[in-house]
Amino acid sequence: MSSEAKFNFVKLWAWLSAMFIFPLIWVGGLVTTHDAGMAVPDWPGTYGYNLFLYPISTWLYGPFDLLIEHGHRLLGSWVGLLVIFLCISAWATEARRWYRWASVGLLAAVIAQGLLGGFRVVLDERTIAMVHGCGGPLVFAYASFLAFASSSDWKHAWPSIAPKGLWRLSWVLLGASVTQLVLGAQLRHALPSTTPVGFMSMVHLHLTFAGVVTAAILGVWFLVRRNPYRTEPRLKVPANALAGLLVVQLALGIGTWMANYALPWSETAPSLARYVISAKGYWESMLVTAHQATGSLLIAFSTWLICRVGRRQISLVQNPNSFTIPQDASIVGTARETQTTVGQPVSAI
Amino acid sequence: MNRSAVARLSAAWLSSFVGLSLLVGCGPSKLEYRPNDLHAASLTREGSDQDPRAVAKKTSALIEQWFGTLDEPKWPAETLGADLEAVRMDSVSRCAGPVGRGVDKVERGVFRKHCVSCHGLTGDGLGAAAMLVEPYPRDFRRGTFKFKSTPVGKKPTRQDIHRTLYEGIPGTAMPSFRAIDESKEFAHDIDDLVEYVRFLAIRGEVERRVMAAYVREGVELDPDSGRLKELLAQVVQKWAASESDAIEIPEPPAYISSAAGDLAIGIDGIDNGQHVELMKKGQSLFESELTACVKCHGKTGAGDGASQDYDEWTKDWTILAGIDPKQSKDWKEMKPFGALKPVLAKPRNFHWGAYHGGKSPSEIFKRIVLGIEGTPMPPVARAQNGNPGLSDEELWELVYYVMHLEERS
Ligand code: HEM
Numbered sequence: 001m002s003s004e005a006k007f008n009f010v011k012l013w014a015w016l017s018a019m020f021i022f023p024l025i026w027v028g029g030l031v032t033t034h035d036a037g038m039a040v041p042d043w044p045g046t047y048g049y050n051l052f053l054y055p056i057s058t059w060l061y062g063p064f065d066l067l068i069e070h071g072h073r074l075l076g077s078w079v080g081l082l083v084i085f086l087c088i089s090a091w092a093t094e095a096r097r098w099y100r101w102a103s104v105g106l107l108a109a110v111i112a113q114g115l116l117g118g119f120r121v122v123l124d125e126r127t128i129a130m131v132h133g134c135g136g137p138l139v140f141a142y143a144s145f146l147a148f149a150s151s152s153d154w155k156h157a158w159p160s161i162a163p164k165g166l167w168r169l170s171w172v173l174l175g176a177s178v179t180q181l182v183l184g185a186q187l188r189h190a191l192p193s194t195t196p197v198g199f200m201s202m203v204h205l206h207l208t209f210a211g212v213v214t215a216a217i218l219g220v221w222f223l224v225r226r227n228p229y230r231t232e233p234r235l236k237v238p239a240n241a242l243a244g245l246l247v248v249q250l251a252l253g254i255g256t257w258m259a260n261y262a263l264p265w266s267e268t269a270p271s272l273a274r275y276v277i278s279a280k281g282y283w284e285s286m287l288v289t290a291h292q293a294t295g296s297l298l299i300a301f302s303t304w305l306i307c308r309v310g311r312r313q314i315s316l317v318q319n320p321n322s323f324t325i326p327q328d329a330s331i332v333g334t335a336r337e338t339q340t341t342v343g344q345p346v347s348a349i
Numbered sequence: 350m351n352r353s354a355v356a357r358l359s360a361a362w363l364s365s366f367v368g369l370s371l372l373v374g375c376g377p378s379k380l381e382y383r384p385n386d387l388h389a390a391s392l393t394r395e396g397s398d399q400d401p402r403a404v405a406k407k408t409s410a411l412i413e414q415w416f417g418t419l420d421e422p423k424w425p426a427e428t429l430g431a432d433l434e435a436v437r438m439d440s441v442s443r444c445a446g447p448v449g450r451g452v453d454k455v456e457r458g459v460f461r462k463h464c465v466s467c468h469g470l471t472g473d474g475l476g477a478a479a480m481l482v483e484p485y486p487r488d489f490r491r492g493t494f495k496f497k498s499t500p501v502g503k504k505p506t507r508q509d510i511h512r513t514l515y516e517g518i519p520g521t522a523m524p525s526f527r528a529i530d531e532s533k534e535f536a537h538d539i540d541d542l543v544e545y546v547r548f549l550a551i552r553g554e555v556e557r558r559v560m561a562a563y564v565r566e567g568v569e570l571d572p573d574s575g576r577l578k579e580l581l582a583q584v585v586q587k588w589a590a591s592e593s594d595a596i597e598i599p600e601p602p603a604y605i606s607s608a609a610g611d612l613a614i615g616i617d618g619i620d621n622g623q624h625v626e627l628m629k630k631g632q633s634l635f636e637s638e639l640t641a642c643v644k645c646h647g648k649t650g651a652g653d654g655a656s657q658d659y660d661e662w663t664k665d666w667t668i669l670a671g672i673d674p675k676q677s678k679d680w681k682e683m684k685p686f687g688a689l690k691p692v693l694a695k696p697r698n699f700h701w702g703a704y705h706g707g708k709s710p711s712e713i714f715k716r717i718v719l720g721i722e723g724t725p726m727p728p729v730a731r732a733q734n735g736n737p738g739l740s741d742e743e744l745w746e747l748v749y750y751v752m753h754l755e756e757r758s
Contacts, residue, residue: 190477192465193380196689199477261467264483266520267652267695270756273703276517277524279463 010094010103011150013086017106018143018300020079025136025296027072029289076114083107086146099149106146109139130189137181137296144300148307153234157311161232166223167309173216173242174302180209181295188292210253213298217246220305232312238305245298252291259284381419383471384409385490386686388557391670392564399564401686408560411570415581416552419470420446428578435551435588440537440544459538460545463529467522472549474662475687482522485689488662489546490553492584493723496706498715501722504550504591510543512707519703547588554584596719598711599741605710605749624753631750634743640729642747645696650754652698658725660694667691694724702755713748 083106090103116132148154183206190199217239223229224239257263259277266272278284384405393401417423422445424438448458456462461470467486469476474488487494496513497505517525526542529535558580562568568576604619604627635642635650647653659667659674666683667674674680674691697705706712706721720728729747730738739747 190466192461192470194477196475196477196479196481200480203481261478261482262520262522264481266483267698270701270703273520273698273701276519277522278517278528279524279526280528281525282528 006093008150009089009092010086010099011147013082013089014103014143014147014150017079017082017086018140018147020075020082021110021136021140021143022293022296024072024075024079025140026289026293027075028133028136029292030285031072073117076110076117080107080110080114083110083143099146102146102149106139106142109135109142113139130185133185133189134182137292137299138178140296141299141303145303145307148304154307154311157234157308159312159314161228161312161314163313164228166220166229166235167306167313169216169219169223170302170306170309173213173220174299174306176209176212176216177295177299177302180206180213181299183209184292184295188288210250214246214250217242235305235308235312238301238308242298242301242305245294245301249291249294249298252287252294255287256291259287380470382409382413382552383469383473383475383687385473385553385556385560387666387683387688388490388560389564390683390686391666392561394670394672397564404560404564407570408556408563411559411572411577412552412556414572415555416548422548425581428572429582429585433582433585433589435585436547437544440541441548444541444545456535459542463526463538464542472546472553473687475689478522480689483692484521484694485662485692486522488553489550490557491662491665491723492550492554492587493661494550495721495723496712496716497719497722498596499591499594500596500719501728503594504588506591506595507540507543507547508595510546511539514539514542516707518705521705551584551588555581558584596715598714601710601714602742602745605745627746627749628753630743631746631753634739634747635750639737640739640747645725646699647696650699650751652696654696656696656725657693659691660725661723663691696726699751699754700756702752708752710745710748710752713751714744717747717751718744 083103087103087107090100094100094103113132113135116128116135183202186202187199187206190202220239221243224232224235229235258275259281262275262277263272266275384402385408386402386405389401389405389408393399393404415423415425415428422438422441424434424436424441426434443455443457444460446458446461448456448462450456465476466478467476467482468474468489469479469486472489474486476486479486492504494505494509496518497503497509499505499509513523514526515530516527517523526539530539559568559570559577562576562580563570566576568574571577604623634640635646636648642650643654644656645652645654663674666672666686666688667680670683672679672683677690680688680691697703702708704713704716706716716726717729718731720726729744730736731744732738732740
């Protein structure tokens with residue numbers, strides 16, 4: 001275990017990349033909410049200027065949609081830089097071969113996102129905008145995965161539980177959250193030609209999958225408290241976080257509906273009857289964007305759960321040597337020490 | 350939970366999944382104004398054997414010669430003559446077309462950006478969200494508007510539509526666009542959108558009238574037909590005159606301060622004794638035979654009166670076409686043409702103080718004196734030119750009474 005004592009740069013860049021992709025989704029969401037996607041009609045430059053040389057004063061004090069659209073582009077470039085650092089340090093120090101290649105994969109994904117974003121402007125194509133919009137959260141989940149895979153939990157977790165429902169359920173949750181994202185994007189980017197019936201179908205599907213996500217998270221929350229998972233208290237952390245996010249997300253979903261379309265039964269309460277939607281209003285934009293961002297967080301947290309469960313599943317780990325056993329026996333517990341040699345070097349899985 | 354009732358939803362829910370599989374195959378089609386199939390179906394339902402869709406399509410083709418296409422709207426100036434102009438066409442072209450900015454940094458497609466999700470590209474109220482909001486988004490093509498300062502049968506002023514866009518309509522999906530108006534960049538957007546609403550309303554109403562003349566009178570669909578040109582001019586003239594059709598609001602009495610908008614007791618020299626007195630007078634007017642307010646708004650003003658009716662947009666293709674809107678197997682015949690499930694027009698509940706046309710005393714005065722066009726709410730009989738009815742003084746008492754039915758905490 002050579003790098004244990006040294007500063008782990010891979011971990012640093014992986015976490016920083018994930019942490020900056022998240023606000024990128026927020027700003028990107030605001031771009032869509034404000035329909036600012038086409039605020040800057042050219043690309044890769046901004047009104048003929050080079051992206052980085054576009055006059056700051058015009059940008060900051062200019063129209064709001066220009067501010068967020070150009071800000072989105074700048075933040076995107078910054079994320080690209082972070083991921084390049086991640087690749088460099090992974091190829092320099094990371095022992096796991098798949099991780100090194102995965103970091104290159106992330107770079108490719110970030111570049112693809114950037115290109116898609118650019119084509120969206122040049123081709124003015126809503127479909128591309130939609131792929132770009134769904135791609136963002138997926139890239140975020142990917143970056144989060146690399147961050148989790150560089151974490152100490154990944155290294156120190158011990159395969160102690162037999163495969164049971166939780167593993168499968170975590171994947172169902174991930175699948176349902178991603179589906180939910182795609183459906184949400186259909187609602188958000190509804191075309192002018194979308195028919196009322198088509199739109200209603202999308203809404204119904206989005207609500208149905210909200211039900212699936214809810215059921216999956218409740219199931220996870222319940223399972224981690226039962227045998228055999230009960231013995232692994234660290235599984236509770238993502239489970240609880242998911243449950244918390246779910247409550248927030250459902251509330252934001254209803255809020256998003258109200259901020260866009262008001263409630264159809266507004267005559268049931270005076271506060272609803274008096275509510276006036278403010279188009280492009282501050283709170284309305286924030287609600288809608290928060291709903292989208294929390295949706296991405298749900299995907300990332302499902303990935304987190306999958307990492308934590310996966311690293312503890314006996315059948316999934318063919319090579320027990322890939323786990324590092326900390327020297328501190330009080331954390332490790334006696335049962336584990338009987339199964340492998342303490343301090344054995346990490347090899348790639 | 351009436352229209353959106355659970356029972357109906359669960360059936361719709363199932364069909365959603367079927368509908369989705371159909372949807373996946375469709376790419377983006379070319380965008381154009383949608384022909385008025387529903388009106389054609391309504392006109393041809395009795396006493397005509399023409400195919401409604403063909404009628405709608407033919408009419409639409411003629412209308413395109415006058416008003417242009419979705420992306421390139423135009424004004425029938427040659428037909429109308431230069432001095433009959435009811436909309437500003439530079440505003441209209443800026444609102445039409447796809448969303449985006451040219452290299453001149455001026456934003457275009459403002460209607461598509463802000464309004465199509467509900468009102469639809471044609472202004473037919475069949476935007477994507479149409480089935481999911483209540484009341485339904487307005488179909489502009491009838492040329493009928495609810496909240497205005499002009500009598501029934503006259504068109505709203507620019508200021509009326511501007512007010513709706515600026516304030517929004519509480520308790521409905523119609524948003525307030527105040528935020529875009531307050532940003533320096535979009536300061537002209539509302540003014541331009543008002544012009545586009547006028548344009549779509551004129552275009553839609555001309556389309557309806559031309560279609561009726563074709564089906565009912567057998568007039569040829571020829572842009573040079575004298576009869577059709579006359580119909581066109583009639584509609585445009587009404588809109589051109591709208592500004593001068595606004596009624597004069599009489600000076601409100603001292604106990605109503607229109608500027609404040611909020612009628613708290615204890616200001617403007619109103620004491621409790623006078624308040625009780627005014628409420629008594631107002632109540633007797635509210636409950637009188639002459640006004641019949643109670644019939645719809647209920648004895649306490651909770652909107653629970655006995656009378657139930659549909660709005661004109663619904664009657665247009667139901668009762669007028671010989672269809673009973675209450676029978677679902679009847680009205681569903683019109684669904685393929687774009688009909689939405691008929692919903693009763695709900696009289697307002699005054700306890701909540703949520704006025705859709707604005708809550709200042711002068712706005713409420715207008716609603717009561719002018720009625721709410723397109724809905725069952727009638728104009729009150731006003732004592733004028735020797736006709737029996739309410740005097741201005743009584744009208745203000747009625748306004749005072751209605752406004753004080755709001756429950757305040
Ligand atoms: C677990 C539950 C949910 C998840 C994970 C979720 C996820 C999402 C995501 C990720 C988006 C944004 C997609 C994009 O912009 O690219 C979205 C959009 C949307 N969601 Fe949800 N959602 C959930 C529940 C709900 C609920 C209960 C409602 C209530 C009706 C709702 C209403 C909406 C609406 C209206 C949009 C479109 C926003 C717009 O037009 O800008 N969602 N959802």
